[in-house]
Amino acid sequence: MSQALLDVKNLNVRFGPVHAVRDVSFQVAAGETLGVVGESGSGKSTTMLAMLGLHPKRQADVTASQLDFDGEDLLSKPGVAMRDLRGRRVGLIFQDPLAALNPLMTVGKQIAEVLIRHRGFDKKTALAEAVNLLERTGVPDPNRRAGQFPHQFSGGMRQRVMIAIALAGRPDLLIADEPTTALDVTVQAEIVRLIRDIQQASGMGLVWITHDLALMARVADRVMVMYAGAVVEEAPVDRLYAAPRHPYTAGLLGSIARLDQPRGKRASAIAGAPPSMSQPVVGCAFAPRCPLRFDKCSVAPPLMALGEGASAACWRVSGEQS
Numbered sequence: 001m002s003q004a005l006l007d008v009k010n011l012n013v014r015f016g017p018v019h020a021v022r023d024v025s026f027q028v029a030a031g032e033t034l035g036v037v038g039e040s041g042s043g044k045s046t047t048m049l050a051m052l053g054l055h056p057k058r059q060a061d062v063t064a065s066q067l068d069f070d071g072e073d074l075l076s077k078p079g080v081a082m083r084d085l086r087g088r089r090v091g092l093i094f095q096d097p098l099a100a101l102n103p104l105m106t107v108g109k110q111i112a113e114v115l116i117r118h119r120g121f122d123k124k125t126a127l128a129e130a131v132n133l134l135e136r137t138g139v140p141d142p143n144r145r146a147g148q149f150p151h152q153f154s155g156g157m158r159q160r161v162m163i164a165i166a167l168a169g170r171p172d173l174l175i176a177d178e179p180t181t182a183l184d185v186t187v188q189a190e191i192v193r194l195i196r197d198i199q200q201a202s203g204m205g206l207v208w209i210t211h212d213l214a215l216m217a218r219v220a221d222r223v224m225v226m227y228a229g230a231v232v233e234e235a236p237v238d239r240l241y242a243a244p245r246h247p248y249t250a251g252l253l254g255s256i257a258r259l260d261q262p263r264g265k266r267a268s269a270i271a272g273a274p275p276s277m278s279q280p281v282v283g284c285a286f287a288p289r290c291p292l293r294f295d296k297c298s299v300a301p302p303l304m305a306l307g308e309g310a311s312a313a314c315w316r317v318s319g320e321q322s
Helices: 044-051 079-085 107-119 123-136 155-168 185-202 213-219 237-242 247-254
Strands: 004-015 018-029 033-037 061-063 066-069 090-093 173-177 205-210 222-227 230-236 304-307 310-312
Touching: 004 044, 004 205, 018 044, 018 205, 018 230, 033 044, 033 213, 044 173, 044 205, 090 155, 107 123, 107 155, 123 155, 155 185, 173 185, 185 213, 205 213, 213 237, 222 237, 222 247, 230 237, 230 247
Parallel strands: 033 205, 033 222, 090 173, 173 205
Antiparallel strands: 004 018, 004 061, 004 066, 222 230, 230 310, 304 310
């Protein structure tokens, strides 16, 4: 991988007794797409929000041995500097656009805010550029739509507005937090194509958070799998899908309906539920649900390098079976 645009090492996030993110490390290079997958509650969004300083300090304890963006230490940046970074160099597409958009402001003004704050546009020029961004993101009749409010847009159109806001600052890194959730398949495909086209044209890094492994196969260069707040596997996308090394990853892939499966074969669900993060995790967090567990799983496995950019946190990849 080329030099990292984003370099995170040993990120931990605690909310009182809840250890929500545990020793998470990853890198993202310019022009690269890192997919982050896992069940709901696995720590995907919490990790990215912590990295950007978006958890209230009075509620969250965020620590890391390294948290660098383009060579700058994010942990030492004061709040004002982080606000300059967010929206300008790092864009964020939130999971729920209706909740993220201001219902009392027209969408054109919300896009213009970013242009005025981060790129120094005057109000008139910012509003004109907001219309251009709406057109670029596929919103029909952008001049009229710029003067409308979020409730006047469909779910897919609101997501396009969120993308326009995230791209208004011309970011070097875009974090897309389940940007296609609750959208129908046709709209989902349009949103994926739009983000990928913009990435290819600008060379920005992209972190795509989702629980949809089928979608991830189409968009990611590398995939990071999270479970119970920790990374359990990471690999180039083709390698991970062809030969998953962690039982949790294999279980997630087995839950996807596939056209190449024999007729009548059903997708299988992973039995059980993730652990409560309000209690310390003892041993392998996935062991209670794992069909391959053995005695050594009572000890937490480290994330072990497997070569060619792959790693997994499972004792079986080390060759130990008992």
